[in-house]
Amino acid sequence: MKHILISFLTLFFFCSARSSDPVCSICGARITSDYFKYTLSGSGEEIIVCADCQTKAIKCSICGIPLGKQVFNLDDRQYCSQCFYKVLSRPVCGLCNKRIPGNYTTYTAAGRDILHVCESCESLYAKCDCCGRPALYTEIIDSKTLCRNCASTVIRCKACGAVLLDKIYRYNIYNYTYCSDCEKNLPRCAVCNLPAGKGSRTLSDGRIACTDCGATAVGSIDAVIKIYQLIKGFLYAGYGMKIREVAGIEFCSLEKMRLLASDVSTYDNRSVPQGLFRKDNDSVKILVQPELPRNLLVGVIAHEYANQ
Ligand SMILES: [Zn+2]
Ligand SMILES: [Zn+2]
Ligand SMILES: [Zn+2]
Ligand SMILES: [Zn+2]
Ligand SMILES: [Zn+2]
Ligand SMILES: [Zn+2]
Numbered sequence: 001m002k003h004i005l006i007s008f009l010t011l012f013f014f015c016s017a018r019s020s021d022p023v024c025s026i027c028g029a030r031i032t033s034d035y036f037k038y039t040l041s042g043s044g045e046e047i048i049v050c051a052d053c054q055t056k057a058i059k060c061s062i063c064g065i066p067l068g069k070q071v072f073n074l075d076d077r078q079y080c081s082q083c084f085y086k087v088l089s090r091p092v093c094g095l096c097n098k099r100i101p102g103n104y105t106t107y108t109a110a111g112r113d114i115l116h117v118c119e120s121c122e123s124l125y126a127k128c129d130c131c132g133r134p135a136l137y138t139e140i141i142d143s144k145t146l147c148r149n150c151a152s153t154v155i156r157c158k159a160c161g162a163v164l165l166d167k168i169y170r171y172n173i174y175n176y177t178y179c180s181d182c183e184k185n186l187p188r189c190a191v192c193n194l195p196a197g198k199g200s201r202t203l204s205d206g207r208i209a210c211t212d213c214g215a216t217a218v219g220s221i222d223a224v225i226k227i228y229q230l231i232k233g234f235l236y237a238g239y240g241m242k243i244r245e246v247a248g249i250e251f252c253s254l255e256k257m258r259l260l261a262s263d264v265s266t267y268d269n270r271s272v273p274q275g276l277f278r279k280d281n282d283s284v285k286i287l288v289q290p291e292l293p294r295n296l297l298v299g300v301i302a303h304e305y306a307n308q
Contacts, residue, residue: 024050026068093118159197203291217291247283251290275300
């Protein structure tokens with residue numbers, strides 16, 4: 001009995017001496033020297049790590065605790081279980097495609113997906129001069145850095161071709177845009193009144209026509225008469241409109257047009273009419289500005305012909 005009692009006490013002392021040394025949560029060894037103690041923020045559980053494991057073990061990329069056998073991998077990063085589940089609910093960086101444990105910037109723009117960018121991508125990638133977003137791929141156009149999206153939908157000045165980023169002048173009827181330089185300084189097209197830039201031409205009477213208006217300008221009276229014949233046929237075939245034949249179609253200079261228009265009560269005096277009809281006794285003549293763009297001329301002749 002005595003022997004048993006001594007054995008029991010020996011065992012007791014042996015055990016109690018050993019159990020006072022902490023056990024490393026990673027390698028499981030009793031720690032007799034310095035060790036590190038971590039308290040898990042969520043559960044309050046304490047983790048003790050020996051000095052050796054402290055230096056050698058992989059650390060959680062968020063909280064920094066050394067990781068044992070249970071390592072959670074995501075996007076080439078290692079996490080403890082707590083941080084892993086937290087990071088799963090974090091946004092993904094649109095550039096490096098990794099979940100963002102830390103700070104990030106969110107970019108929103110009409111018609112574009114929301115973009116979250118992690119801090120390292122934010123400082124690494126160039127920003128688009130147009131939309132302001134950092135982008136993996138950028139192009140330099142007119143010395144402006146543009147993301148692929150903006151480069152593909154780039155708006156250029158209709159007159160000089162420059163890429164427009166800041167202030168633009170838009171003419172909604174035409175859906176044309178101009179830079180402020182062209183808007184302010186270019187002569188106006190005599191036909192459409194838009195800035196006449198590259199490719200514009202001077203018409204036979206000295207008026208300037210923009211590229212569009214100049215391209216289809218009808219300069220010969222024969223061509224104008226042909227258009228009149230087509231309109232006449234079209235109105236008759238399509239609408240059964242039989243309107244009396246006009247005695248003639250003539251070009252009329254802008255000065256003469258302005259003068260004639262001043263007799264017409266409906267004329268507003270602000271602009272020179274593009275066409276007019278003149279009654280002489282019983283015959284009617286149509287007068288049109290020289291070198292109007294074809295489509296406009298069709299409208300002008302049809303209007304004057306139907307309203308004679
Ligand atoms: Zn250890
Ligand atoms: Zn962690
Ligand atoms: Zn990133
Ligand atoms: Zn952009
Ligand atoms: Zn311009
Ligand atoms: Zn024009």
